[in-house]
Amino acid sequence: xxxxxxxxxxxxxxxxxxxxxxxxxxxxxxxxxxxxxxxxxxxxxxxxxxxxxxxxxxxxxxxxxxxxxxxxxxxxxxxxxxxxxxxxxxxxxxxxxxxxxxxxxxxxxxxxxxxxxxxxxxxxxxxxxxxxxxxxxxxxxxxxxxxxxxxxxxxxxxxxxxxxxxxxxxxxxxxxxxxxxxxxxxxxxxxxxxxxxxxxxxxxxxxxxxxxxxxxxxxxxxxxxxxxxxxxxxxxxxxxxxxxxxxxxxxxxxxxxxxxxxxxxxxxxxxxxxxxxxxxxxxxxxxxxxxxxxxxxxxxxxxxxxxxxxxxxxxxxxxxxxxxxxxxxxxxxxxxxxxxxxxxxxxxxxxxxxxxxxxxxxxxxxxxxxxxxxxxxxxxxxxxxxxxxxxxxxxxxxxxxxxxxxxxxxxxxxxxxxxxxxxxxxxxxxxxxxxxxxxxxxxxxxxxxxxxxxxxxxxxxxxxxxxxxxxxxxxxxxxxxxxxxxxxxxxxxxxxxxxxxxxxxxxxxxxxxxxxxxxxxxxxxxxxxxxxxxxxxxxxxxxxxxxxxxxxxxxxxxxxxxxxxxxxxxxx
Amino acid sequence: xxxxxxxxxxxxxxxxxxxxxxxxxxxxxxxxxxxxxxxxxxxxxxxxxxxxxxxxxxxxxxxxxxxxxxxxxxxxxxxxxxxxxxxxxxxxxxxxxxxxxxxxxxxxxxxxxxxxxxxxxxxxxxxxxxxxxxxxxxxxxxxxxxxxxxxxxxxxxxxxxxxxxxxxx
Numbered sequence: 001x002x003x004x005x006x007x008x009x010x011x012x013x014x015x016x017x018x019x020x021x022x023x024x025x026x027x028x029x030x031x032x033x034x035x036x037x038x039x040x041x042x043x044x045x046x047x048x049x050x051x052x053x054x055x056x057x058x059x060x061x062x063x064x065x066x067x068x069x070x071x072x073x074x075x076x077x078x079x080x081x082x083x084x085x086x087x088x089x090x091x092x093x094x095x096x097x098x099x100x101x102x103x104x105x106x107x108x109x110x111x112x113x114x115x116x117x118x119x120x121x122x123x124x125x126x127x128x129x130x131x132x133x134x135x136x137x138x139x140x141x142x143x144x145x146x147x148x149x150x151x152x153x154x155x156x157x158x159x160x161x162x163x164x165x166x167x168x169x170x171x172x173x174x175x176x177x178x179x180x181x182x183x184x185x186x187x188x189x190x191x192x193x194x195x196x197x198x199x200x201x202x203x204x205x206x207x208x209x210x211x212x213x214x215x216x217x218x219x220x221x222x223x224x225x226x227x228x229x230x231x232x233x234x235x236x237x238x239x240x241x242x243x244x245x246x247x248x249x250x251x252x253x254x255x256x257x258x259x260x261x262x263x264x265x266x267x268x269x270x271x272x273x274x275x276x277x278x279x280x281x282x283x284x285x286x287x288x289x290x291x292x293x294x295x296x297x298x299x300x301x302x303x304x305x306x307x308x309x310x311x312x313x314x315x316x317x318x319x320x321x322x323x324x325x326x327x328x329x330x331x332x333x334x335x336x337x338x339x340x341x342x343x344x345x346x347x348x349x350x351x352x353x354x355x356x357x358x359x360x361x362x363x364x365x366x367x368x369x370x371x372x373x374x375x376x377x378x379x380x381x382x383x384x385x386x387x388x389x390x391x392x393x394x395x396x397x398x399x400x401x402x403x404x405x406x407x408x409x410x411x412x413x414x415x416x417x418x419x420x421x422x423x424x425x426x427x428x429x430x431x432x433x434x435x436x437x438x439x440x441x442x443x444x445x446x447x448x449x450x451x452x453x454x455x456x457x458x459x460x461x462x463x464x465x466x467x468x469x470x471x472x473x474x475x476x477x478x479x480x481x482x483x484x485x486x487x488x489x490x491x492x493x494x495x496x497x498x499x500x501x502x503x504x505x506x507x508x509x510x511x512x513x514x515x516x517x518x519x520x521x522x523x524x525x526x527x528x529x530x531x532x533x534x535x536x537x538x539x540x541x542x543x544x545x546x547x548x549x550x551x552x553x554x555x556x557x558x559x560x561x562x563x564x565x566x567x568x569x570x571x572x
Numbered sequence: 573x574x575x576x577x578x579x580x581x582x583x584x585x586x587x588x589x590x591x592x593x594x595x596x597x598x599x600x601x602x603x604x605x606x607x608x609x610x611x612x613x614x615x616x617x618x619x620x621x622x623x624x625x626x627x628x629x630x631x632x633x634x635x636x637x638x639x640x641x642x643x644x645x646x647x648x649x650x651x652x653x654x655x656x657x658x659x660x661x662x663x664x665x666x667x668x669x670x671x672x673x674x675x676x677x678x679x680x681x682x683x684x685x686x687x688x689x690x691x692x693x694x695x696x697x698x699x700x701x702x703x704x705x706x707x708x709x710x711x712x713x714x715x716x717x718x719x720x721x722x723x724x725x726x727x728x729x730x731x732x733x734x735x736x737x738x739x740x741x
Contacts (some may be wrong), residue, residue, distance in 0.1 A: 086640075101585060109626030110638055121634035124599070124606075128637050131597035139590035153724040230725045417593055480672075496679060541616075541677045543643070549573075565575040567679035568644075 017141050020099075021134070022051035022076035024067050026058035027082035031107050035115030035126050040082065043130050046105055051076050057094045058083050062105045071095065078137050082130055084108040098544060101140040105133035145536025145546040149238030151256040154180065155527045157232055157465060158263035160188020161512045164214040165519035166422050166526070166532075171223035173527055177220065179253055181228045182239060186215045188265055190512050192289075195369070196295040197336050199513045204369040206340050209512070227306025235260070236469045239499030258533075259499045259526040259560045262484070263519060264465055266424040266505035270434070271328050274320050277420055278390040282398060283391075284310075285390070285418045288337050294451035295344050300350045302417075306396065310352075310416035313345045314400055316387065317358040319420035329481055331423035331509035335362045338421045339374045339568065346379030355415060357402055367511075383546045385411065390418065424509040428475070429482035441477045458564075466500065469562075472569035476500065483507055487541070493525045496568055499533075501525045573646040574681075574688060588648045591639060595651060598637045598731075600659040602740040607661040609727060611636040612651075617678040618666035620717035628716075633723040636664070643667070643706070645681025648690060652706055653695050659739035662705040662730045665689075669710040682710065702733050723727050 023044040027037055037054055044052040051070050054064040057080070058149070079102045080117040081093045086104035086110055095102050100556035107126055108152035115309040154170045156163045159181030167177045185191065218224050232250035237243050242257040268289045270278045278285035284304050296302060302310045315338040320326035335358065342354035361373040361382065374380050385402030393399035393414045401412040429443060439446060449456045461473040468474050476497045480487035484502045486497045496500050503522035504515035529539045536559055538545040549571075551562075561572040573581050579588040600608045613619050619640055626634065641647065644667035652663055668675040670683035686708050693703050709722055 061574060085626075087620065087623060106623075106638075109623040113629055114632040115624070115634050116631070119634070121606075124601075125634050125637070128608075131599070132594045132637065132639060135593040135597035136590055139587060139593055140585045143584050293695035367614075436650075485679070487674075487735045489675060490677055500692065547583040547585055549581050549583060552582075555578050555580050557578060559577065561577065562575045562581060567681070 017077070019078045019126045019138070020075050021049050021078040021080060021137060022052075022053075022067065022074070023049050023080045023082065023134075024058060025052075025054045025107075026056075026081070027039070027054050027408060028057045028059075029084060029108050031083065031112050034112040034122065035107070039123065040126060040130055040243050043127055043134070045133055050074070059089045062316060064092050067093075071100070072145070077142075078099070078140070079103070079132055080105060080130075080137055082107050082133065082200075085162065088380055097143045098145075099142055101137055101142055102386045103133045103137040103140070105130055121294065137485070145544040146548065147536040150534045151242075151258045151445070152530055152532075153178065153256065153258050154523070155180065155232075155242070155255070155257040155260045156159065156246055156259065156263060158188070158265055158504070158506070159183070159186040159226070159228065160265045160504065160515070160524075161190050161211060161214065161513040162265065162506075162519040163188070163261070163263035163515040164211075164218050165230065166263060166503055166523040167212065167218055167224050168221065169520050169523035170261075170336070170526060172334070173523070175530070176429060176525060177224040178244075178246075178257065179224055179226050180230045180232055181226070182231050183227050185564055186218065186226065186228065187211050191514075192293050192296060194300065195340065196291060196510050197340055198370050201366070202372040205367045206343055206370075211289075211512075228369065232465065232467055234467050234469060239529050239539065242499070251572070257464050258530040259501070261501050261503055261519075261522045261526050262465060262467075262495075262506060263503045263515075263522070264427040264506045266426055266509065267431075269320050269425055271320070271420060271422055273326060274420060274422070277316065277319055278418060279420055282390070282392050282418075284416065284422065285398060286394055287420050287422045288315075288334060288341065289422070291419045295341070300344065300348060302345055304417050304468060308416075309349075310345075310394070311349060311415050312353050312355070312369070312397075312415045313342070313419060314398065314413075314415035315342060315354065315356045315419045315421055316400075317356065317361075317421045319422050321421075321423040322359065325436075327423045327425070327481070329423070329509075330362060332362060333509055333511050334369065334421035334423060336358075336511065337369060338419065339363070339380070341419060342374060342380045343377065344551065346377055351397075352381045355413065356382045357387070357400070358382065359384070359386070362404075383411070424572060426482045426484075426506050428465065428478060428484055428506055429464055433482045437484060438478070441480060442473055442475060443482060444473065444475075466497075468497070470497075470569050471563045472566075472571045476569075491540055493521050495515065498539055498568055498570070499529050501529075551571050574644075574648055574685060576577065576648075579650060581647055581731070586642060586646070588650065591641070591648075592651055594639050594652060595660075596654045596658065598658075598660070599653075601740060604735050604739075605638065607635050607727070607730065607735070608659070608733055609636045609637050610655050610660050610663045612641050612644065612663065612665045612667075613638055614641055614667040614682070616620075616643065617668040617675060617713045620713050621666075621711055621719060624716040625719045628714055630720050631725050632720055635661075635727060636723055643676065643678040643681035644685035645676075645678050647685045647688065649692050649695070652689075652692050653699070653738060656696070656705065656736065657738050658703055659736055661709070661733075661736050661739075662726065665706075665708040666711050666722075666727050667708065669712055675712055679701060682708070701738065705733065705736075
């Protein structure tokens with residue numbers, strides 16, 4: 001064919017794909033021994049295929065070449081590879097999906113390796129699988145990705161340690177960032193901490209927080225536009241093409257955004273529910289958050305709410321956690337926090353003592369080194385136990401009785417102050433709602449709509465953080481306890497809204513160090529989303545896929561079932 | 573694909589008519605001792621499980637015909653009626669687990685498939701066929717060694733119903 005004719009043919013192919021199928025059967029890997037290959041070839045002949053070839057080692061260079069030759073010289077544009085599983089040799093049998101279609105018929109793992117060789121039924125199976133493959137490819141067309149210019153910018157919602165870190169990571173990789181923080185100051189909870197949990201190997205010592213450096217780095221970075229005292233009021237569009245409206249100081253601004261990182265953090269479990277543990281009842285019973293704030297405000301001195309010095313501080317773990325009436329889950333951080341605060345106590349005064357009452361001490365991973373160091377601290381006493389009673393003690397302190405200790409008997413002791421180690425609630429749960437009264441899938445309200453088919457009940461999410469303009473509602477679904485659903489096993493950084501990535505404590509209880517690491521991961525995913533989308537490729541769950549749902553609207557009855565049922569809320 | 577009752581949602585390389593044609597391509601012999609069972613398998617857990625069974629040379633019942641889906645959520649109910657009226661003895665759907673500790677890579681796909689199959693009972697009784705001829709199985713990729721038993725048990729159950737009256741039409 002002349003160059004001119006080839007170009008003309010290529011131009012024609014773009015408009016209409018005229019299929020020319022080539023069938024390539026590998027006889028290696030015992031396939032040739034187990035099956036009547038000629039009979040398989042006949043199936044192709046019956047379908048009038050002109051290019052049917054076999055090779056004893058199809059994935060070798062020579063074998064792969066016979067397919068390439070047919071593509072280049074015979075005009076084959078639909079390749080059926082009857083050989084091994086589609087999950088292997090994907091690099092060998094790879095043909096430009098924009099020009100060609102490929103079908104992998106699994107004669108190896110699913111036929112020859114799992115059935116009796118030479119048997120009549122095995123042969124019939126192989127023939128049917130080949131027929132299936134040929135039927136499939138007859139209905140396939142090359143891919144035609146939608147490629148639009150996208151905005152290479154990342155929106156980070158939340159200016160705590162996770163938000164700041166993901167902003168720095170994204171900017172460092174060369175992407176513009178808009179950082180939205182609802183408070184007037186950046187830094188989140190880390191700002192209120194006196195010291196931070198171990199963040200460097202060997203993880204056996206607490207130290208000062210590095211949040212100050214992070215804040216300065218973000219404020220000094222030209223790529224990051226910081227908006228404090230701000231909130232996202234509307235998110236429209238799709239990955240690569242979002243338009244986000246941010247309100248601040250009574251004004252509004254709409255920015256073009258490529259992908260979104262949701263790092264809106266946590267809040268403490270409401271200790272108002274813990275009166276049975278003395279909170280609100282006795283004045284010197286505080287939460288771990290209050291303890292941290294007090295110690296930070298008093299520059300390391302351990303003072304009670306009334307200002308007097310506390311020398312004996314008791315800590316009660318799992319306060320309102322691992323309890324079906326409160327937070328059913330473990331927040332994984334409170335044991336470490338109590339160890340940290342116990343260290344504050346012993347650092348404040350040579351005579352000061354800390355008593356930690358626990359069900360279990362949970363110090364995951366290398367934080368175990370810090371637990372060991374704390375056990376070596378003579379001022380820190382740790383005991384397993386369950387609360388029998390908490391009463392007002394002498395001098396405004398508390399008198400605590402515990403049972404099921406390792407001594408096998410009840411123990412009573414007094415302390416100047418009791419710290420309740422309360423857990424973390426995700427900020428995906430709006431203020432005023434608890435995780436015990438959530439509506440299924442979305443956090444919102446039941447809505448009844450009258451339709452010709454009867455009354456339909458569905459949950460509409462309450463607008464909160466994202467304010468999405470999507471058919472499935474303004475917020476994303478949760479799986480458990482208000483944490484965003486993500487397919488935690490295979491795609492933990494994803495959420496059920498493509499292009500939006502949850503990072504830090506909003507998605508699971510974790511320490512500041514873990515949040516920073518999580519934020520790095522989310523930044524990576526946000527960038528990956530931008531780049532893949534710019535190439536017309538899917539992000540998740542089929543990474544790199546250039547196909548997308550195409551709807552033949554001529555026959556659409558607008559029943560909307562697809563928009564309601566899509567787990568990712570893609571259709572509108 | 574599974575949601576749309578009009579069957580108008582498709583992809584360039586994956587559509588309702590494509591799978592329908594694939595099912596029709598299966599040869600259904602007249603002999604009673606040569607049953608045919610369509611087995612829809614999802615590409616995320618079911619297909620790899622079959623591969624691993626193959627790697628371990630586990631022997632499988634030869635009467636199943638495997639058709640890949642991206643996810644069981646793409647199952648359109650029209651396929652069930654079509655293949656049963658073509659004489660196929662039964663349809664097995666193997667996909668990822670759903671529920672609290674779900675595995676389904678498309679989050680809700682296999683769960684939705686299960687719900688939709690509940691609606692196919694009416695179709696089956698109209699065809700005078702047993703509801704149990706359609707069966708969905710949740711398989712985690714590490715449960716590949718259960719495949720021979722799963723397939724054999726279903727084949728045995730179908731045998732108990734007697735041949736599909738549409739076989740040989």
